Amino acid sequence: MSSDPNRPNIVLVLADNLGWGELGCYGGGILRGAAxxxxxxxxxxxxLLHNFSVESDCVPTRSALMTGRHPIRTGCRQxxxxxxxxxLTEWEETLAECLKENDYATAHHGKWHLGDIPGRYPSDRGFDTWFGIPRTSDETQFTSAIGYTPKVAELPYIMxxxxxxxxxxxxxxxxDKRRLxxxxxxxxxxxxxxxxxxxxxxxxxxxxxxxLHFPTLPHKDFAGTTGQGEFADSMAExxxxxxxxxxxxDNLGVRENTIFIFASDNGPEFRxxxxxxxxxWSGTYHTAMEGSLRVPFIIRWPGRIPASTTSNQIVxxxxxxxxxxxxxxxxxxxxRPIDGVDQTRFFEKPTEIKSPRTGFLFYIKEELRAIKWKDWKLHYIWEPKVNKSSGRLESxxxxxxxxxxxxxxxxxxxxYNTWVLQPMMKLKGEFDKSLKNDPAPPDPLKQL
Structure with missing residues (x-):
């Protein structure tokens, strides 16, 4: 542990497919079947942030979290x-690698989804140790699926x-292991x-x-506890x-000098x-709607970040x-270009200081879907629901x-508000120029 206030410990917990409206502190909780x-x-x-935004799904968000760079730069687009x-390519520097350089002990326990071959596992990317899954949980259905055989699709493992x-x-x-x-x-x-x-x-x-990634199955100790089905039971777990x-x-006595963060990787599941x-908010992950972008985010740092505080500033x-x-x-x-901005001062004085971020561009794979600037949102492609796209908009x-x-x-x-295009196009122009000077790796699915 560290007792040096200039070297706080970090605990970063990321939920999977947790929507903005699920938790009690975001208006859900018991109304969603589970306190x-x-x-x-x-x-x-x-x-607690009301306007914390992520990328379109698991891989893009996790790459952005680990590198501070939009997935359109890193190639981790889907x-x-x-x-x-x-x-992540070897060239990218991860959060763990940067902290390791500063003599932090590092560990990853959970879902990685940023590489599943030697050289790209968490222990190859700055983590001293790791335990969990290299990809995702829908693979737990493989062994019970009709027609499945390891000869045609790899068995999934906890590693x-x-x-x-x-x-x-x-x-x-x-x-069975999904529940455990x-x-x-x-x-x-x-x-x-x-x-x-x-x-x-x-x-x-x-x-x-x-x-809460699908199949959303609770541990046996929580099965049936809410009376509202397996999804609610999993929320309780x-x-x-x-x-x-x-x-x-807290029991280890490191609460005061530990930054504790809880967030989600993307908006809710649509299936x-x-x-x-x-x-x-409307929408789910895999769309550019606010329901995809906005997710829960809570940060605790006793004595540095004020308690019982909320903000609608963009992060x-x-x-x-x-x-x-x-x-x-x-x-x-x-x-290299780093897209993340330092929110330390805002986090420490959220009622006095505004977030230094005014907006961002939102891509899904290689397509620019939307631009968010302050309270405004511009959509280039209209897809309010997954697979319900009307294509690129002329206007x-x-x-x-x-x-x-x-x-x-x-x-x-x-x-009635064409003035908004000016700051948005300035944001887009600056990002486009940066992308031109920092080309991304090709789409993985086009490399074979």
Missing amino acids: TPRIDELATEGL SVPAGFPQG KGTAGQGSENVCIYDL IDEMLVEQTKDWLTKRVEEQEAFFLYHPLVH MDYRLGQIIDHV PPYRGTAGP HVTDIFTTILSMTGSRVPSD PYLFNTVRVRDPKEETDILA
């Missing part, structure tokens, strides 16, 4: 099946690895944190939960697992029966990379996303 008391309590201990080239020693399979990741994995991950985390405190090491723990990590950090909700997932490096006094890579749609005006993006007001 979330531990997450709600965490929100009262720090800063989820890719096993056996295809995927993940582990140590830096310098490679990674290895632990067990097959099937539907979040419990397994928490046990790994508790053991690792205990050792770091005993050895008095500054630490960075990245714990990407598996819940997710809340409990986060509470276990919080309690362990029944695992469909989630984004609350007042982007790339900012977390830059901000954590700033908070820990670590080096930010200077030999883009413009919405004001303030909740009392048009949170569901239903009324195009571009004709």
Whole structure:
């Protein structure tokens, strides 16, 4: 552990497919079939963001979090099946690598989804150790699917690895293990944190939960506990697992000098029966709607970030990379464009200081779908629901996303607010120029 306030410990917990409207502190909770008391309590201990934005799905967001760079730069634009080239190239510098350079102990317990071959596992990318899954949880359905055989599609595994020693399979990741994995991950985390405190090491723990990704199946101890089905039971388990990590950090006596972050990787699932909700916002992941962009985000840092505070200022997932490096006094890579901005001062004084970010461009794969600037949203391609696209718009749609005006993006007001195009086109021009000077790797699915 670290007791040096200039070298705080970091615990970063990322939920999978958790929509803005699921948690009690975001207007969901018991209204969604499962109370979330531990997450709600965490929100009262720090800063809750209403306008934290991510990328379109699992891989793009995780790459942005680990590099501070939009996936249009890194090539991590979409989820890719096993056996295809995927993940972060060797040239990218990860958050773990930058913190490791600053003598932080690092661990990854959970879902990686940024590389599934030697050289691209977490233990190859700055993490001392890792335990979890290299890709995603829908693969747990393989072994019970009609016609499946390992001869045509690789078996999924829970894996582990140590830096310098490679990674290895632990067990097959099937539907039974799907119900157990979040419990397994928490046990790994508790053991690792205990050792770091005993050895008095500054630490960075990245714990990407598996819940609530489909198939959304709860541990047997939570099955039937809500009376509202497996999705709600899984919500209850997710809340409990986060509470276990919080309690362990606090009981180890490192609460005061530990930055604790809880967020989601993207908006909610759109497929029944695992469909989630984004609350007042429209859309799910894989769209450019606010329900895809906005997700929960809570940060606690006792004595530095005020408790019981909320903000609607814009923060982007790339900012977390830059901000954590700033908070820990670590080096930010200077030999490449970094899209994340430092939010440290805003986080510390959210009622006095505005976020230094005014907006961002939103891509899905190679397509620029939308530009967000302050309370305004410009859509170039209209796809309010997944696979319901009307294609590229001759005249883009413009919405004001303030909740009392048009949170569901239903009324195009571009004709009456063409002035908004000026700051948006300036943002786009600067980004386009940067992309031209920093070309991305080719699409993985086009490399074979």
